[in-house]
Amino acid sequence: MKNNTQRRKERIDRGIKVRTDGLYALMSIRELSYLALPRLILIIGLLLLPLLMPGMYWQRVITITCIYALLALSFDFLAHYVGLVSLGGAFFVGVGGYMAAIMNTTLGLPPWATVPLAALAGGGVCTLLLLPCLPLRGVYFAIVSLMYPLFVARVIEALDILGGTDGITGIDSFTNRWVEQYFIIVILLLLLFGVRRLVNTDIGLVLRGVKDNDQAIRASGMNVTMYKAMAVYIASAMGCLGGACLVHIYMWSGISQFALDFSILPIAATVIGGGGTLVGPVLGCLILVPISELLRDFGTLRIVFYALILVAFIIFRSEGIMVYGQRKYQQFERWTRI
């Protein structure tokens, strides 16, 4: 019979009771492991990554990837949970980097002190400088935040301050490369889960409210600018932390820390990984940065291939890997006979 051979695809939700997003009713070890598995893969995978790398060069690539991942995380947090599309990633890296460099060279503080101090103080500086732009929304904030890194880099160049075009040299490195790698990986993991927790608290709800509509936040008696400033402080402190680590890795701080790579690549990673998932951008960086290194063999054609990969992603998986992956993980498909 012909009819017997006809089949169709059946989609079935996995058996887990979900009352509302972020709130699970776990009934068994199986359901618990179902939730814990992806998280454990991420944590253990990231921790094992330096050990699996073939040499110094690729270990360094992983470290840089993690710094980009911090930036991507901060971009995703600002863009999808506060509604501020920030192109100021390079600004955060630059401010954090120069701060760590100055603290290390003039005050003689070791890296374990400069990195957190540069993150906290740098976040403050970035927030203060961005404060006048906070009433702006959407693409207007993006344009203004793009101007900041360009502006600071030209000021340093023109006035020949902070080492001018030569930059600041003679900065201490981390004690060894294992400390360097695991320090950044552990910080990335802590911040990733920290930010995820933050966006689900009541403060995080207010921030999401600011994104959805800030007028209602005002009508509820809350100061929108204050909440935006708080979010920008968190995001810029993450960026500054990355910048400070970068300076200690390269043992040099220069204008190239304000390069637009630090603004653009995190956005590309967010698009690929899936915006609003927070893990997605980290995953996006883990894909994009190594690919960009692999493509160095092609010389000047590198950018062409890089662009092609990006375009392919946007056309075929515009929702992002994580959004797609989550959907596939929570539903499974099977063929059934009709």
Next chain:
Amino acid sequence: MKPDIKSAMKQDTGEEPILRIDKISKAFGGIQALNGVSFEVHKGEILGIIGPNGSGKTTIVNCITGFIKKTSGHVYFRGMDISDKPPHKIADMGITRTFQIMRPYYTLPAYKNLVIPLFSPRAKRTGGWRGGGRLGDRNTVSIDILEEIGFERDSYVPYKTASTLPTGYLKRLELARCLALKPEIIICDEVFSGLSMSEIASMVPLIERLQMEGITLIMIEHRLRELFRVANRIMVLNFGEKLTEGSSGEVMADERVKAAYFGSQKVEEVMKHA
């Protein structure tokens, strides 16, 4: 003859009005949206503001709540000048408003929409509606408020994302957001518009209950029949100026009000035929 509600209120309470608007003017470029409008609101009353389209009703709400800067004039809340305060400070004092175009947090579930106002400094200080804000769990409190405002507790409705809710629920959500702050005054900007007759029918008792709780309401409405049922006093605006003020009967008997709503020519025609 009907008693003069305004003077009756004054005699009853013997205190100054809770909200006094003194000669507010607002110009958008060359357009005079409001021109020297003054009125008073007394504690516990419901003041209805009506007027044709473009007469400045919503502008007056925006001016009182600080969402737009007025060109001139003053607003006094319990004798205190709040003219130059930012909107969040005014809301913090207890003057809340709904928006004519509903502004829920579309990506959040309905009950999470209320967690946000319950998190505000005012709700933390005053305890929010029925003191729930002081309790730890804002999620439960917000579902209590939603039930009171007409969301069915045992259904899935309070957990639905706001973007999927129908207009009737969104209007209630707007009111619930005000209630969560434990307000002194609620300014309702067209809460009845866009609702079906049955939805309005269930909304009217809700408004009456709020008044009994001691909340002062200013209602901007186009649905006159329902407004006249709940409002103690009506003010009529036309082209940014106050036309008249009084009980619903007095206001509707006014020739100028008829002219503003139906056009002066038409009224003359009608009068001729009559």
